Amino acid sequence: MTALLTLRDVWVEFGDKIVLEKINLDVAAGSFVSIVGPSGAGKSSLLRLVLGQEAPTRGTISLDGAVLPPECGPDRGVVFQRYSVFPHLTALQNTVFGLECAQSPLLARLFGRARRAAQDEATAMLEAVGLADALHLYPAQMSGGMQQRLAIAQALLKRPRILLLDEPFGALDPGIRADMHVLIRRLWREHALTVIMVTHDIREAFSLGTRVLALDKRRHDPHAPHRYGATVVYDLPLRPREDAPPMQDGAQEEQQATPQKVAV
Amino acid sequence: MRWVNRHMRRNDRMIAGAVPILALLVLYLVMAAQRHALNPGDKILPLPDAMARGLSALLFQADPLSGHFLFWTDTFASLERLGLGLALATLSALVAGLVLGVLPPVRATLGPLVTGIAVIPPIALLPVLFIALGLGETAKVALIVVGIAPPMIRDLTDYVASLPREQIIKAQTLGASSWQIMIRVALPQAMPRLIQAVRLALGPAWVFLISAEAIASDTGLGYRIFLVRRYLSMDVIIPYVAWIALLAIVMDFALAQASRRLFPWAHGASH
Ligand SMILES: Nc1ncnc2c1ncn2[C@@H]1O[C@H](COP(=O)(O)OP(=O)(O)OP(=O)(O)O)[C@@H](O)[C@H]1O
Ligand SMILES: [Mg+2]
Numbered sequence: 001m002t003a004l005l006t007l008r009d010v011w012v013e014f015g016d017k018i019v020l021e022k023i024n025l026d027v028a029a030g031s032f033v034s035i036v037g038p039s040g041a042g043k044s045s046l047l048r049l050v051l052g053q054e055a056p057t058r059g060t061i062s063l064d065g066a067v068l069p070p071e072c073g074p075d076r077g078v079v080f081q082r083y084s085v086f087p088h089l090t091a092l093q094n095t096v097f098g099l100e101c102a103q104s105p106l107l108a109r110l111f112g113r114a115r116r117a118a119q120d121e122a123t124a125m126l127e128a129v130g131l132a133d134a135l136h137l138y139p140a141q142m143s144g145g146m147q148q149r150l151a152i153a154q155a156l157l158k159r160p161r162i163l164l165l166d167e168p169f170g171a172l173d174p175g176i177r178a179d180m181h182v183l184i185r186r187l188w189r190e191h192a193l194t195v196i197m198v199t200h201d202i203r204e205a206f207s208l209g210t211r212v213l214a215l216d217k218r219r220h221d222p223h224a225p226h227r228y229g230a231t232v233v234y235d236l237p238l239r240p241r242e243d244a245p246p247m248q249d250g251a252q253e254e255q256q257a258t259p260q261k262v263a264v
Numbered sequence: 265m266r267w268v269n270r271h272m273r274r275n276d277r278m279i280a281g282a283v284p285i286l287a288l289l290v291l292y293l294v295m296a297a298q299r300h301a302l303n304p305g306d307k308i309l310p311l312p313d314a315m316a317r318g319l320s321a322l323l324f325q326a327d328p329l330s331g332h333f334l335f336w337t338d339t340f341a342s343l344e345r346l347g348l349g350l351a352l353a354t355l356s357a358l359v360a361g362l363v364l365g366v367l368p369p370v371r372a373t374l375g376p377l378v379t380g381i382a383v384i385p386p387i388a389l390l391p392v393l394f395i396a397l398g399l400g401e402t403a404k405v406a407l408i409v410v411g412i413a414p415p416m417i418r419d420l421t422d423y424v425a426s427l428p429r430e431q432i433i434k435a436q437t438l439g440a441s442s443w444q445i446m447i448r449v450a451l452p453q454a455m456p457r458l459i460q461a462v463r464l465a466l467g468p469a470w471v472f473l474i475s476a477e478a479i480a481s482d483t484g485l486g487y488r489i490f491l492v493r494r495y496l497s498m499d500v501i502i503p504y505v506a507w508i509a510l511l512a513i514v515m516d517f518a519l520a521q522a523s524r525r526l527f528p529w530a531h532g533a534s535h
Contacts, residue, residue, distance in 0.1 A: 053433055072436035083430035088452045088529050097448065098438035108444040138529040151434075158438055 004029040004194055005050065005162060010059030011229065012045050019045050021229035023059070025213075027162075032188055032195045034209030036202060041215045041230040043198040047166050050196065051076055063161060074098070077155030081167040084151035085139045091150050092135040095122035098158045122157060128190075129153045129183060145176035149183065156191060165197040169204070177201075181208060212236045310499040318499030322488075334488065338504075342485040343511070345401065346473050349408025353469075354462055356409070357416035361454060364417070365424025366432075366446045375421070382414035387475060394480060404476035411472040412465040416458075423457045424450050456530035459523040463516050470512060 003026035012020040019042040027033055035043050048054045049061060055070035062068060063075065078084070085094050099118040100108045110118050126135060129149040139147050148168055155163060168184075169177045185208060188195055199205050205212050214234035221227050272280060296309035310318070322335040330337075360378070364371045390407055397403040427450065435445045477486030485504055492500045524531050 051433065051437070072433055074437060074439035076437055078434060078437050080430045080434070083428035084434050086431060086435075086449060086453075088527070097435075097440075100448075101435075101439040101441070101444050105441065105444070108440070108448045140529060140532070154434070154438065160437070 002029070003027060004064060005196075006060075006062045007049075008060050008062075010049065010056045010061060012042065012049065012054070013057040013229070017226040018229035020049075020056075020215075021231050023231055025232065027194065027196065029194050030192055032193075032208055032210045033197070034205035034212045035196065035198045035215060036200070036205045036212065037215035037230065039200075041217070043215055044166055046215065047078075047164050047196065047198055050162070051078055051164055074102070074158045075161045076164060077158055077160035077162070078164045079148065079151045079155055079166070079168045081170045085147055085154065087139050090136045090138055091126060091131055091142070092119060092122055094139070094150055095126055095154050095157055098154060102158075122153075125153045125157045126150070128187070129156075143176070145172050145180060148172065148180060152184070152187065156187060156193075159191075162194045162196065165195065165199075167198055167200060170200060177204075184208065206238065210238055212238065307496045307498055310502065314499045315503050318497060319503040322500065334483075337483055338485045338488050339507070339511075341481075341483040342473060342477065345404050345476075345484070346408065346469055348405045349412070349473070350462065350465070350469055352405070352409045353413040353416055353465065354458065356413050357420050357461060358451075358454065358458055360417045361420025361424055361458075362446050362450055364421040365427075365454075366450050367442065371421065371425065378414055378417050378421070381410075382418055386411035386472060390476065390479065399480040404473070404481070407476045408469050408472045412469050415468075416461045416465055419461050420454055420458060424454050427453060452527075453530075456523050456527045459519050463519050466512055466515055466519075470508065474508075 005025070005027040007023050007025040010020065010023040010025075011018070023046065035046065037043050045054070049056055050068075052068055052070055052072045060067055072078075086097070089097065096110070096115075096118050097108075099121065100110050103114060103118070104110055109115075123132075123135060126132060129152055131146060131149050131153065134142060134146060134150075137146075139150070142150065151168075165184075169180050172180060181204065184195070187193065197205075197208065212234070213232050213236075215230045216233045217228050217230050218233055219228045292309070293311075296306075296311050299306045299309050300311060319335065322338075323333065326332060327334050360374075364374060364378070386407060389410055390403075393403040393406050393410070397406055431449060432445060435449050440448065473484075474486030474489070477484040478490040481487040485508055489501050489504050
């Protein structure tokens with residue numbers, strides 16, 4: 001099993017505040033990694049590192065063996081909790097945008113046959129996420145769940161090596177959330193995705209993930225809480241990709257996996 | 265019922281809005297009539313018939329010296345200056361706002377300069393403009409541009425820079441370059457804000473136009489008002505001021521409508 005994404009001795013500090021310390025991580029291609037942890041533990045910070053939005057203070061991050069530049073690129077897709085879609089574009093335009101950027105550097109617009117081809121590809125992707133009837137709606141006319149579906153379609157059309165999700169379903173109500181779980185699970189299988197998902201929902205973390213990471217501070221100085229950063233305190237492999245069970249029985253999986261405290 | 269909850273129906277709103285305006289008109293007429301009862305030759309508060317006479321001379325009779333119908337040449341001269349000034353200011357605000365808003369190094373380099381220029385009272389620059397550009401049209405248009413462009417640039421820069429970071433990140437993960445982010449993500453979202461900025465700049469733009477015309481001009485609405493002031497011609501000044509107000513209201517309304525039509529996504533769910 002070769003690692004797609006590797007973090008070696010990664011630290012993140014803001015001034016004298018240490019947010020993440022000594023993160024060592026290998027993410028295999030095709031895995032679905034859930035990250036949980038208390039608020040402020042640095043889950044989003046970790047995701048921003050992988051995304052390239054921020055550079056680590058120390059340590060290296062490599063994707064496919066090459067060190068990541070500290071800049072976002074189309075090899076890593078992302079869905080945030082909010083603001084992941086462009087409010088001035090319809091669903092179809094939002095989705096076509098990624099293709100336009102790649103094929104038309106100067107205008108970022110396509111015309112004629114190229115445009116129709118791109119629209120067909122985007123429409124197929126929107127159908128796959130269940131937005132076939134919403135092609136021409138603006139985000140403001142869509143529900144929260146529809147917007148997140150759109151954000152996922154947008155990201156998947158670029159065929160990213162790795163898909164990063166930061167509490168993607170956190171703002172959705174439980175019914176919609178269950179639908180989204182089915183969707184992301186299906187897309188993960190069909191597109192052979194590698195996913196890293198931050199979530200506050202432990203059930204969600206265990207039912208979707210093939211591996212669950214818990215991020216927290218290992219040491220705590222009550223007088224100077226900023227002196228110690230969070231790191232991976234639990235690393236639970238749940239199941240290999242092949243025998244990923246159907247959705248509803250995710251909760252039982254928890255008992256089978258034996259929590260192993262990771263050695264420092 | 266609390267006052268914050270007392271929403272009025274459309275018709276009631278129109279009536280309520282018309283009441284103070286009508287009241288003011290009636291007040292004026294009563295005061296003017298009183299003054300004329302005492303002194304039939306009063307020029308300070310002219311009655312409507314005097315205003316109609318004063319205005320019709322400028323509207324329908326060619327000026328014996330130039331052969332022009334002065335009301336219309338004044339209007340066109342002023343609108344041309346105002347339009348040019350607004351167009352140049354809007355264009356520079358759009359370009360500068362986008363570049364400064366999207367590219368942090370440019371913002372760091374030019375932001376303080378824009379702020380510095382914006383705090384100079386534009387009227388204080390008027391002599392400089394007249395000396396540098398002469399007393400012609402250029403200086404008047406330049407005053408409008410210098411007066412309204414810096415605040416518009418600052419407003420648009422701040423707006424573009426405060427677009428959600430997530431959007432800019434998302435665009436990059438979709439493969440967008442700085443340029444593509446500028447024209448496809450920032451530009452369209454800046455447009456409604458730009459129109460808003462133009463609407464807010466209309467007031468100052470008129471101020472700078474009238475000032476420039478008052479000081480050095482031989483035509484224009486502002487020039488005429490300041491010219492006839494010497495003869496206490498309130499019968500011309502008041503209709504001119506009303507005409508300027510009407511023009512300003514029409515422009516403001518047209519811009520608001522254009523924004524609604526062109527950028528429905530920016531105006532709530534009503535599309
Ligand atoms: N730019 C920054 N400057 C200073 N501190 C920061 C910065 N960004 C994040 N932090 C700090 O890093 C810590 C981790 O933040 P982060 O957003 O990664 O937490 P999180 O685990 O995602 O929390 P949540 O579950 O609430 O989203 C927080 O204590 C935050 O104050
Ligand atoms: Mg977070």
